[in-house]
Amino acid sequence: MNVIDSMGDEPIGNFGLSSLYHLTYCSRAAAGLDKPAVDRLVAVAQRRNPAVGITGMLVFGSGIFFQWLEGPRDEVIKLMTSIKADTRHDTVVELTESEEVRERLFPTWAMELVEPDDVRAVLEDALSSVDDEKNAQALRRLLQQIESSEIGGADKG
Numbered sequence: 828m829n830v831i832d833s834m835g836d837e838p839i840g841n842f843g844l845s846s847l848y849h850l851t852y853c854s855r856a857a858a859g860l861d862k863p864a865v866d867r868l869v870a871v872a873q874r875r876n877p878a879v880g881i882t883g884m885l886v887f888g889s890g891i892f893f894q895w896l897e898g899p900r901d902e903v904i905k906l907m908t909s910i911k912a913d914t915r916h917d918t919v920v921e922l923t924e925s926e927e928v929r930e931r932l933f934p935t936w937a938m939e940l941v942e943p944d945d946v947r948a949v950l951e952d953a954l955s956s957v958d959d960e961k962n963a964q965a966l967r968r969l970l971q972q973i974e975s976s977e978i979g980g981a982d983k984g
């Protein structure tokens with residue numbers, strides 16, 4: 828399946844230029860947490876995030892999570908407090924955060940689960956269609972981060 832096909836068309840939250848906060852982290856999934864449990868977690872996130880203007884991407888593979896969260900600063904920080912306390916993972920390491928006036932990287936993704944094998948294609952596709960230089964920089968940083976992490980670093984292809 829092409830992950831790009833699963834992108835919805837409807838933008839979530841304040842689309843367009845406004846102050847946007849982003850945060851990324853990686854963590855280690857709890858022992859025994861399987862794909863169906865991750866799918867359930869994502870379904871809940873997809874229901875809840877639009878109400879608070881949060882969009883993003885969750886990568887899960889080899890027992891590691893990597894998540895990109897973007898939205899209003901207060902809401903992202905509040906969600907991150909819940910996420911850190913969640914026993915379905917541990918060793919949460921915050922990687923990057925910023926607050927900038929720019930458009931969302933994932934305006935239509937309430938929370939999209941992306942396979943590690945697909946993450947580069949997703950980011951490269953987003954990079955090829957972005958016009959805002961700040962967004963392009965954010966995407967390039969994210970690509971670098973993924974490539975140097977356990978998630979994207981496996982010797983595939």
Ligand SMILES: Cc1cc2nc3c(=O)[nH]c(=O)nc-3n(C[C@H](O)[C@H](O)[C@H](O)COP(=O)(O)O)c2cc1C
Pocket residue numbers: 868871872873875876885892894906909910911913915916938
């Ligand atoms: C890796 C991971 C990612 C998560 N991402 C989200 C998310 O994007 N949105 C969300 O509402 N909950 C997410 N959750 C679930 C939250 O940790 C929490 O269970 C949920 O927000 C309910 O929190 P509350 O009971 O404190 O309100 C995630 C959990 C994990 C383990």
